[in-house]
Amino acid sequence: MMNADHPAIVLVSGGMDSCVTAAVAARAHTSLAFLHANYGQRTEARELTAFHAIAQHFGVTRTLVVPMNHLAAIGGSSLTDHTIPVTPADLQATGIPTSYVPFRNANILAVAVSWAEVIGARTIYIGAVEEDSSGYPDCRRAFFDAYNAMVTTGTKPGSGIAIQTPLLSMSKAEIVKRGTELHAPLALTWSCYQAEDEACGVCDSCALRLRGFQRAGIPDPIRYRIRPEYSH
Amino acid sequence: MMNADHPAIVLVSGGMDSCVTAAVAARAHTSLAFLHANYGQRTEARELTAFHAIAQHFGVTRTLVVPMNHLAAIGGSSLTDHTIPVTPADLQATGIPTSYVPFRNANILAVAVSWAEVIGARTIYIGAVEEDSSGYPDCRRAFFDAYNAMVTTGTKPGSGIAIQTPLLSMSKAEIVKRGTELHAPLALTWSCYQAEDEACGVCDSCALRLRGFQRAGIPDPIRYRIRPEYSH
Numbered sequence: 305m306m307n308a309d310h311p312a313i314v315l316v317s318g319g320m321d322s323c324v325t326a327a328v329a330a331r332a333h334t335s336l337a338f339l340h341a342n343y344g345q346r347t348e349a350r351e352l353t354a355f356h357a358i359a360q361h362f363g364v365t366r367t368l369v370v371p372m373n374h375l376a377a378i379g380g381s382s383l384t385d386h387t388i389p390v391t392p393a394d395l396q397a398t399g400i401p402t403s404y405v406p407f408r409n410a411n412i413l414a415v416a417v418s419w420a421e422v423i424g425a426r427t428i429y430i431g432a433v434e435e436d437s438s439g440y441p442d443c444r445r446a447f448f449d450a451y452n453a454m455v456t457t458g459t460k461p462g463s464g465i466a467i468q469t470p471l472l473s474m475s476k477a478e479i480v481k482r483g484t485e486l487h488a489p490l491a492l493t494w495s496c497y498q499a500e501d502e503a504c505g506v507c508d509s510c511a512l513r514l515r516g517f518q519r520a521g522i523p524d525p526i527r528y529r530i531r532p533e534y535s536h
Numbered sequence: 537m538m539n540a541d542h543p544a545i546v547l548v549s550g551g552m553d554s555c556v557t558a559a560v561a562a563r564a565h566t567s568l569a570f571l572h573a574n575y576g577q578r579t580e581a582r583e584l585t586a587f588h589a590i591a592q593h594f595g596v597t598r599t600l601v602v603p604m605n606h607l608a609a610i611g612g613s614s615l616t617d618h619t620i621p622v623t624p625a626d627l628q629a630t631g632i633p634t635s636y637v638p639f640r641n642a643n644i645l646a647v648a649v650s651w652a653e654v655i656g657a658r659t660i661y662i663g664a665v666e667e668d669s670s671g672y673p674d675c676r677r678a679f680f681d682a683y684n685a686m687v688t689t690g691t692k693p694g695s696g697i698a699i700q701t702p703l704l705s706m707s708k709a710e711i712v713k714r715g716t717e718l719h720a721p722l723a724l725t726w727s728c729y730q731a732e733d734e735a736c737g738v739c740d741s742c743a744l745r746l747r748g749f750q751r752a753g754i755p756d757p758i759r760y761r762i763r764p765e766y767s768h
Contacts (some may be wrong), residue, residue, distance in 0.1 A: 421638035454682035515663035
C-alpha cells in the first residue's frame with residue numbers, strides 16, 4: 305500500500321535493523337526522509353558513513369543528521385562514556401547492559417516528531433526490537449504505545465503523527481530473512497559498538513547480529529576481526 | 537516538605553515562569569539541578585545570562601546547558617527562523633502562534649529524563665502554563681499526563697521519575713503573586729522573544745508578562761523599550 309501524500313521519516317542509525325526498517329518503509333511510502341543522531345557513541349563516524357551509504361542506496365536526499373552530544377555529556381553509558389568498559393553480553397546489576405543510553409529513543413523520537421510536524425510527515429519508523437533489546441526499557445511495546453499517546457496530545461490537532469515499529473516483535477534471524485527478501489543493503493550496515501574498521505565480533509551488538517545470521521542460515525556480508533564460522 | 541534523598545531537576549529558561557518554578561522547587565528539595573536548552577531562539581544569549589543569574593541566586597552549581605540547535609535547523613517557528621516575523625499576539629490559521637517550536641517541551645523533557653536517570657533525580661519541574669500558552673499543544677495537562685505515563689514505561693523500573701508542573705493552572709497574575717511571596721528573583725528574568733538589550737514590551741511574551749504584573753498590582757522590575765504605565 306503506497307502512501308504518496310505524506311513523506312515518512314525513518315530513523316536510520318546505520319545498523320542492520322534500521323536498514324531493514326527503511327526497506328519496509330520504502331514499500332509503503334513513495335517519499336522517505338532519513339534521520340540520524342550522533343550522540344557521542346564510540347563508533348559515531350562509522351555509523352554516519354553507513355547512514356549516508358544506506359540513504360544513497362534508497363535514493364533518499366532528504367536527510368537530517370542531529371548532533372545530540374548532550375547525551376554523551378550526561379553520560380551513564382559505556383557507548384558514550386569511554387571509561388565504562390563494553391564487555392560481551394555485559395549486564396549491570398539491574399539486568400540492563402552498560403551500553404544503555406538512558407532514554408535515548410525518547411530523545412531521538414522527539415526530534416523526529418518535531419521534524420514530522422514541519423515537513424508534514426505522519427509516519428515515523430524506528431527499527432526497535434523488543435526481544436533483542438537486552439531489557440532497554442525504551443525498546444518495549446508498552447513504551448512505544450505510551451509514546452504515541454503522548455505524541456497525539458503534544459502535537460497540533462490532526463497532525464496524525466504515529467511511530468511505527470515494524471521489527472518490534474521479530475527475532476534477529478527473522479530480521480535477517482526479511483531484509484534479505486526485501487533486498488535491504490545489509491552489506492552497507494554497521495552494528496559493532498566497539499570498532500570502526502572491522503567489526504569486533506564479540507560485543508553485545510556483534511554477538512546478536514551474528515547469531516541472527518547464523519539462525520537465518522544466511523552469511524553476514526560484513527567482515528569481522530574475530531571471524532566466527534558462520535560469518536562471511 | 538523537604539526531600540533530601542534525591543536532587544530535583546528544574547528546567548530554567550531564564551523567564552519568569554521557570555524562575556517562580558525554581559522557587560517552588562527550592563521549598564521542597566534541598567538539592568536542585570538546573571537544565572537550560574539553547575535551541576537557536578533569537579534571544580538565546582540573553583536567556584542564558586538570565587539562567588546563570590538565577591542559578592547563582594539559588595546557589596545551584598549543578599547546571600547543564602544543552603545545545604539543541606537541531607530544533608532551529610528543523611525550523612517552523614518564528615522563534616528560531618528569523619524569516620518568520622514575530623508580531624504581537626501573532627496567530628497562525630490554526631490558532632497556534634508562529635512562535636511555537638514544534639514539540640519543544642517533549643524534546644527538552646527527554647533530555648531532563650536522561651539526566652534524571654544518571655544523577656538519580658526523581659522530580660523534574662517545568663514552568664509550563666496552560667492558560668497563557670496560547671494553544672501550544674505541548675503545554676496542556678493532557679500532554680504532561682501522557683508524558684509521565686511514557687516516562688514510567690521508558691525508564692529503568694523503579695526510577696520513579698515524574699514531571700511536575702506547579703504553575704500549570706495558574707494565571708500570569710497568580711504567578712507574579714506567588715513569585716513575589718516566595719522572593720523569586722524576578723528582576724533577573726528575561727521573557728522577551730525579540731530583543732536582548734531592553735524588553736520590547738510588545739511581543740506575545742512581553743504582553744503576557746506585563747498583563748500579569750498589571751493584574752497582580754505589582755510593578756515589573758525589568759525595563760522595557762516601550763514602557764507601558766504598569767511597568768517599572
